Amino acid sequence: MNIERIGVLTGGGDAPGLNAVIRAIVMAANKHGMEVMGIKRGWAGLLDGGEVELLTVDDVEDIHRTGGTILRTSRTNPEKHPNGMEQIKKNLEKYHIDALIAIGGDDTLGVAQKLLRDGIKVVGVPKTIDNDLCGTDYTFGFDTAINIATEAIDRLHTTAKSHDRVLVVEIMGRYAGWLAMNAGMAGGAHVILVPEEKFDPDEVANIVKKRREAGLNYTIIAVSEGAVPTDAREFITQDDKVDEFGHVKLGGIAKRLAKVIEKKTGQESRSVVLGHVQRGGAPSAFDRVLGARLGIKVVNLILEGKFGQMPSLRGTCIGSVPIEDAIGKLKLVDKSFLEEMKIFAGR
Amino acid sequence: MNIERIGVLTGGGDAPGLNAVIRAIVMAANKHGMEVMGIKRGWAGLLDGGEVELLTVDDVEDIHRTGGTILRTSRTNPEKHPNGMEQIKKNLEKYHIDALIAIGGDDTLGVAQKLLRDGIKVVGVPKTIDNDLCGTDYTFGFDTAINIATEAIDRLHTTAKSHDRVLVVEIMGRYAGWLAMNAGMAGGAHVILVPEEKFDPDEVANIVKKRREAGLNYTIIAVSEGAVPTDAREFITQDDKVDEFGHVKLGGIAKRLAKVIEKKTGQESRSVVLGHVQRGGAPSAFDRVLGARLGIKVVNLILEGKFGQMPSLRGTCIGSVPIEDAIGKLKLVDKSFLEEMKIFAGR
Amino acid sequence: MNIERIGVLTGGGDAPGLNAVIRAIVMAANKHGMEVMGIKRGWAGLLDGGEVELLTVDDVEDIHRTGGTILRTSRTNPEKHPNGMEQIKKNLEKYHIDALIAIGGDDTLGVAQKLLRDGIKVVGVPKTIDNDLCGTDYTFGFDTAINIATEAIDRLHTTAKSHDRVLVVEIMGRYAGWLAMNAGMAGGAHVILVPEEKFDPDEVANIVKKRREAGLNYTIIAVSEGAVPTDAREFITQDDKVDEFGHVKLGGIAKRLAKVIEKKTGQESRSVVLGHVQRGGAPSAFDRVLGARLGIKVVNLILEGKFGQMPSLRGTCIGSVPIEDAIGKLKLVDKSFLEEMKIFAGR
């Protein structure tokens, strides 16, 4: 059977570069005589009656320059909907979609993998702003996020220096510290704390003190949102709610750490949470190129009948790997990179 | 008496452009055969033994490109120190400082004004990132802060749109809404809330609903940190502490507003606090030029013996006004500007 | 007669902020119950059959973030077309346009002024990226262009310094030096040459030499495209074509100046022409706000029947002035600003 019509959807959190992928898919598919249907709001757009519309070259003309996804996104998991997977298959048929491109992270690709087993012609495009997905060197959106966080750290430097302060900046990264490591190193943070390695607040305080002794009255600490202290007791406040197991969810690590450091060092300490700003806006050149190349490649995978695969970046080359090799695992920052960073700490 | 040596200090919060002022002062003073002494950490550097060092043209070579202040800053008020004002005068004498340039906001210039009355040759340079100082059209740092906040709003747009969300972004401005007004208008916020006018959360919720009815599933709300609702009751949470008068300090307005809006509209709502990122980093071209021109002018004021004055911007011209005309008053966003904004709200 | 339908056109060179003006016009007009017709390609869109289309709020949703003009532009002067002015009036009637907004510089506003005399209800919006228009403090596009040129100068600094070079950078400004003055001052150029004052190449060379003697092996020279040497003979090359009057058009002043300086100082000298890059792309926050406010105001001018007027910026306030006061004159950089700059030259 010939592929005449491709469906494309984006799932999970948005990442700069998504539109570059969509644009390349539409342009490449059109060159090869295939139509592209845009599915709205991730898997949600294939439930119920479906939210599906034709995407033309005109629709995608200049979208590679903007963040977000013109298809919009959701975290909807069809497996949690009664008859969800069936509805998806029905809607794919209803809209005459011969092959489906699922752009997303672990969750989105997980559903794609299940549809594949049911005989649907699915290919994937890996997406995670945290860069913690296996099977590819870099994911798009990651470079843009690093640049945004680096610029923020640059800005904080001049303020910290002028006011003799410790500034703790909280960066995305729940399970992996790629963003904090890279932005911290690029921005010249003096301490970087990541989920891969529990941190000792006393060691951090000592770096602050040591810098002060060397006449450096300021310190920048970059901390992943998922970083955890070796001993959480000092980080818990009276206002924290304890769950039924006596556990406290340590949200807002930057704010807590700033307080702990101020107490331990006597130095004025403040925190900044970069938040949603990190994932929006115009993608960097790297992310646009990566997005474009993945988009072209994924259309080629369809043409070659390589279903169940997703494009991946290796060095400067775009190859492909099976979707199932990428999901369910976490790519963590390796020990040696964590070690490298230490030469910048505490002088 | 001839002026042979000028002292310069920076007080209060840092603002991009401070270094451009310092650089221009050093270069202009040197051209006119005067030396410049850099006083460290605001008024604090004139207490005790003093922290004062010669500033040469080499010291300031490229500093106009960086934020913060190479002289560092503090909020130290000498009037609150025993014998503070006396120590200052003694140290000015000790370091042979014939004339003093105080760069700062209301507090810093207030101390300058008092020294003037005691016969010290003082001139000022107005500084506030909030732009709420009378006597000048714009203050440096303000344009940079607007650009940073605008870029953040641009970024939030693509995320809000992709996820069908309301995003509330908190922008500096405790007493005046200049920053939120300008960044909100530049960034295309749909609602802007400022301290000048109490806001009705129901009206805000209605704009969100009206947009949704028009098919626009996202809304960006720019809110000054000092904005206040007409009725604060909905904004108070169980965790808030009540003071002895039964009052609650409404910090974190963005987070509170996001919760109120989500409750009223049923639409997913999130908040972002830009925080310290707004005041640091490389100054915009406007702020560098403004800083340079103020620095040149303040040296001219000294040469012309116009003590008690500070340079000010009027249109494209640099003039001067008495320091006392500028302090103790707040320049608020005028009603007509607030009205203008409303054409962008709720379509 | 009630105004029910407004026409809007953009003429002359594009300037960042044009789309912010158009967006604000559409939103403000719609709030007041008026329709807006977009006229394509300046006056050209009102010749022949006319190129005119309805502009809705949806059409302008996010356009304030992009440079250029969605209406496109041209330098077409209807007076040079046979029956041009008549065709324009006929087409305004054909499309039931009750009032016309002409956004443009000297030429565009000149035509507007003539239509006004013929009884057409015209208002203007001043536009020139060079900021050389009388009647307003700043024109939109100017701030963006300064920022672009400043960033370029910042970049050139590090290269000039690393390679011990003189770098001459050519900046827009045929008749007025506003852009070179501001970008040069913001970027820390050591010499700034503008059309307002002929320059002596020997003086420039002396600054380069003096810097070198002070151990500064690099110099940045910012030059307006319209700057002219006191004596042009050294700037003419063998390849230049001489016109019938024996004159040479001195295009490419940066390249010529670099050669002259290299010859006079023996120091490696290179040139960069910023060119079209200066006028495109995303507008700065200042230009977006200025554009938005002018757009709102110009609709108010129509509502108030103030035809023949254009909005203008004075300090932080938007007022209005007669179009005829603005055209036919050139706003030049004042002498005192030119003097200020000299403290940065040659140390």
Added chain:
Amino acid sequence: MNIERIGVLTGGGDAPGLNAVIRAIVMAANKHGMEVMGIKRGWAGLLDGGEVELLTVDDVEDIHRTGGTILRTSRTNPEKHPNGMEQIKKNLEKYHIDALIAIGGDDTLGVAQKLLRDGIKVVGVPKTIDNDLCGTDYTFGFDTAINIATEAIDRLHTTAKSHDRVLVVEIMGRYAGWLAMNAGMAGGAHVILVPEEKFDPDEVANIVKKRREAGLNYTIIAVSEGAVPTDAREFITQDDKVDEFGHVKLGGIAKRLAKVIEKKTGQESRSVVLGHVQRGGAPSAFDRVLGARLGIKVVNLILEGKFGQMPSLRGTCIGSVPIEDAIGKLKLVDKSFLEEMKIFAGR
């Protein structure tokens, strides 16, 4: 013999990220108890008496944020100086430099390789803004240059569109088209011309015409400075000088191409040469991280006695390769990448 003192020099054209390398070298070497001597102006600083100074951690505190090289650079080749190689060895001895780090491209590393053969303990760090060096995925400076060129193309888009123009933008890359390929793809150029493949101007003109027929009245062409037409005759002008072999050096390809395209299509065509702006200024986050990691690694190579090696990037890992494997070869854009681009051309 123990390494107690390392010398470091930078040669050839500057590239953003050089200072990040230098900073990391100093910090890493200090951590390991070694001193670092900064050699000025590349190999030139080791000729004659030598220009060599101690580099401390304070000297490199914040330099990773600035472009260029604090050590300055030159294209001096000691082999072309009488006794040059001998002087270098003598000066290395004079300054007690036990091991030498040469940061540079083909030429600089070529000299390093020769010193190695003479028994000098040399390691290298690869540097080329064009990314055309073998042995490593990416070189620092390249990502920054792409971002600058991409931003320029973004800006040109809005102008081209508003004025119905063809804009030809000339991008660095004498022998390899990496920069034009990446910036062109990221910026959404419609045609990309690189040295790897001769281009047919008629084909380019056809794309312009085809776009116009599709209602797209503008076209952006990204061209490497080293791109060559299949037939150069149309590109030669009367003013070109012919050398003794009857050859013309085709400098300024963008300007020439714009003229050819305008003639072939009748559409207004302009050119922009990005020039030196592409290589200066603040490095991107990617380049700062890459620089820092290479700097750390090269110190490790010294500690491990791996002379004759240079660090290289493979995926996200820093490894090392022999210097001799990297020099004398050119890494070109592969055919498949060139093919990918074609889906964006001419719709």
